[in-house]
Amino acid sequence: MTRSLTAPLTAIALVMLASPLHAQELNALVWCDHTDPALIAPFEAKFGVKVNLKEYEGTAAGLAILDQSRPGDWDVLVIDAVDVPRAVEGGHLAELPADKLATADFFPELVMAQNNVVDGKTYAVTEKFGYNTIAYDKTKVDPADMADMAALTGGKYDGRIAIYDYYLPVLGLVALGQGVATADLTADTLPTLREPLFALRKASKQVSDVVSAQTALATGEVDIMVGGGEWVTAVLAADNPNLDWTIPAQGGLRWAQSIGVVAGSTQPDLALEFVNYITSPEGQALLATSSCYWGMPANAKAGDVLTPEQKTALRWDEQPEFLARAQLYPIPDAALDTAMQDLWTEMLQQ
């Protein structure tokens, strides 16, 4: 071997020795909060595996990825809790052993059996939740006004509002503003939302995704975010303590995300270990304070791990009241879902 080759080959050998050699890889289809290395590293270290994370946005996109994949390509799926039955219907989720899940430690409202259990079989477990309500900058907005949704379209805040770009929670909020419970949202009641939704759009400056909404609130581009909540404000709390959120008198919506094992996974035991790590108090505390967005952990025992500052930002002590006042997302059938999305598209095109 020549001297010129010795050095690079030695370097490659050293790099290979220094790199962790993983016997197994776990493939997870997730939301952005799971891509925080602080959350994943402890699991990888404990089990000596590499967790490959693919981020997706929108249930349709996630299910399309699963549809186009081979069995065994994916092991874990994170999905909107309201869409768990849809994933089960599509054959994408495997049954979980209910007795091996940490649901006994969960906030009772977050077990969400109506979503995670289908025909008596558990397919997913709630991992994180929060609220889609009204987030605002309390130095620029009268907090008393935010207690009433009618203030949003009263003219006082025209051009200072961002709408969260997700039709389900915002249409749910507009429905609450009209006195329609989210569970009562049907093809018959949907037309009554058209006028107030368009009025809200007229009063707003933009319709934003998560990052754009956070940017707009943080930079003072807008002062109010309809559909926002702790998931927008908590992650910015350290730099911008003026951001706050409230559930108005008409009520708010509770979002929740679930995690499950993908049907056809070739390593269901390891996938279940990952689910149990994420729903453990330690995993829950890290997930709740993920760098992408914050949210309340479903496991109440995460309160023992979170710092007092983190719990304050999450408004931990106020959860009983919030849980009592918040309604679940609407769960539309295919026809209503299409009608809701058509209405949303029309609103965007105004």
Next chain:
Amino acid sequence: MTLATRERRLGWGLMAPALAWTLAFFVLPFAAMVALSFAHMDGRSIVRGFDPGNYIRFFTDWTLFKALVNSLEITAVVTVVSLVLAYPLAAIIAFRVPARWQRLALLLAVLPFWTSYVVRSYSWLLVLGQNGVVNKALLWAGVIAEPLALSASRTATVIGFVHFFVMLLTLTIYANLIQLSPNYARAAQDLGAGRIATFWHVILPLTLPGVVTGAFLTFVLCIGDYITPQILGGNTELTLPQLIMLQLGRSGNFPLASALSVVLMAVVTLAYAASARWLRLDRL
């Protein structure tokens, strides 16, 4: 075997990998997309068949068709503004900057594009914001009394696009200008043409291939872009790529998304047909 036959076979052999690649990764997927565009949704299931309903819906539903109108309007404005800004810049670099500094000038021109496209779009969001650099400068200079609503608007989308495409057009036009012999301008001026007449009747026609090539690329890249209008436009209106993404990410309506994509392809093909006479993609 004759020499001609052998050369023909060799030619096909050399082309075979490229043809196979194009067939596998363009022709077949495109054919699948066209076939899917004639399917329809039954609930959340795709029903295959020959149903032109997606196309009929697109051309009769103003909410959908307006997305194409918005895309065309934005693309037209971006192309014209970028051309107006890029031509003088390319001419200055080609004719006024000393030859030894021209490479550096071009490098400086494309320097901003060493950063990610998404990061650059979010940066524009901050620059154009209520408390952004532009508004602060205008307020400081006393030009405006109240901050302008620049972000989350079509204006912001156009500015973001123009920032990108001015540089692209500068490169294509510069490549054309630098190949022009100065004798053309000298001859025109010897024959009594002024500066404007020389430019209008001699320089511009000779650089038209570079202009049209840059304009075509601007059109294609601009009308198909999703990121810039999504980040800078603030969802205040929908463009065609945004509408396609809504069908894919939210609705799972792949047949309608396919039909919209075919419409987008058709528009790009029409643009190509309109500019093919002057296109010189080989000069890039």
